[in-house]
Amino acid sequence: MKKLLERTSPGSLAIIGVIILGIFVTIAIFAPLIAPYGPYEMDLLSTYQPPSSKYLFGTDNVGRDIFSRILYGSRLAFVITLLVVSIELAISVPLALTSSYIGGYFDEIVMRIMDIIISIPSLLRAIVIVALLGPNMRNAILAIGIGYVPMLSRLVRSVTLSIKEEPYIEACQVLRYSGKRIVFFHIFPNIVSVIIVQVSLDLGYALVDMASLSFIGLGVQPPKASWGAMLAVGKDYLLNDPWMCIFPGIAIALLVLGFNLFGIGLGKVLHHR
Numbered sequence: 001m002k003k004l005l006e007r008t009s010p011g012s013l014a015i016i017g018v019i020i021l022g023i024f025v026t027i028a029i030f031a032p033l034i035a036p037y038g039p040y041e042m043d044l045l046s047t048y049q050p051p052s053s054k055y056l057f058g059t060d061n062v063g064r065d066i067f068s069r070i071l072y073g074s075r076l077a078f079v080i081t082l083l084v085v086s087i088e089l090a091i092s093v094p095l096a097l098t099s100s101y102i103g104g105y106f107d108e109i110v111m112r113i114m115d116i117i118i119s120i121p122s123l124l125r126a127i128v129i130v131a132l133l134g135p136n137m138r139n140a141i142l143a144i145g146i147g148y149v150p151m152l153s154r155l156v157r158s159v160t161l162s163i164k165e166e167p168y169i170e171a172c173q174v175l176r177y178s179g180k181r182i183v184f185f186h187i188f189p190n191i192v193s194v195i196i197v198q199v200s201l202d203l204g205y206a207l208v209d210m211a212s213l214s215f216i217g218l219g220v221q222p223p224k225a226s227w228g229a230m231l232a233v234g235k236d237y238l239l240n241d242p243w244m245c246i247f248p249g250i251a252i253a254l255l256v257l258g259f260n261l262f263g264i265g266l267g268k269v270l271h272h273r
Contacts, residue, residue: 017262028074035068039225058243069225084206087145096156114150140219197267204259
């Protein structure tokens with residue numbers, strides 16, 4: 001797989017990622033029109049039905065159509081991932097830009113705090129935060145978003161430190177531009193591409209982490225159509241009714257693949273430029 005990605009042109013990877021994401025975005029937007037049933041519609045006479053013309057992906061333990069729930073789950077997946085990266089961006093970018101430009105003790109303190117947070121695995125950090133705040137979607141989004149702050153902060157800081165030494169930044173300082181103007185109008189525009197690439201990859205990680213939290217009961221709570229929660233229910237029926245796990249798992253894998261291919265392809269395209 002790694003060799004295949006290396007041989008594939010950067011533009012092709014990005015295009016494949018855009019196609020996959022475009023399909024899921026279309027599904028999310030038109031879910032009410034595509035879905036044959038409601039995401040919470042139960043039929044206790046049709047429980048554990050295998051995939052068929054009536055139920056494309058089969059039904060679950062309470063007779064809900066898995067195909068319809070996956071379609072509606074795509075909406076939840078996009079909302080969650082976008083909120084996670086929004087929290088990540090809102091905290092990490094201003095903090096890293098400011099600390100790296102100011103330098104000194106402030107930068108050291110900020111980076112040491114980030115090092116401490118990074119030393120704890122991201123999913124474990126999220127589990128601890130959710131356990132303290134309470135298991136629900138809002139707290140899970142907050143926990144995952146905060147957990148991603150250190151990595152993006154360190155990336156932004158490293159790029160900012162290299163740009164800070166450029167002649168045009170020294171010229172701005174000679175002209176006595178304010179630090180705020182230099183940071184947000186002269187440094188920030190030059191690191192936007194790096195941020196976009198990292199965030200596009202973090203979207204996939206956020207989806208996996210949220211699915212993991214939902215799987216163990218700390219994320220999206222039933223009866224919402226969450227792919228992770230669907231996997232949690234399906235695991236108990238894996239041997240006899242595997243479709244309850246297979247299709248939500250495929251949906252997660254495909255959307256993560258779309259995010260990753262788009263991020264990798266975009267990164268290579270920007271690097272070549």
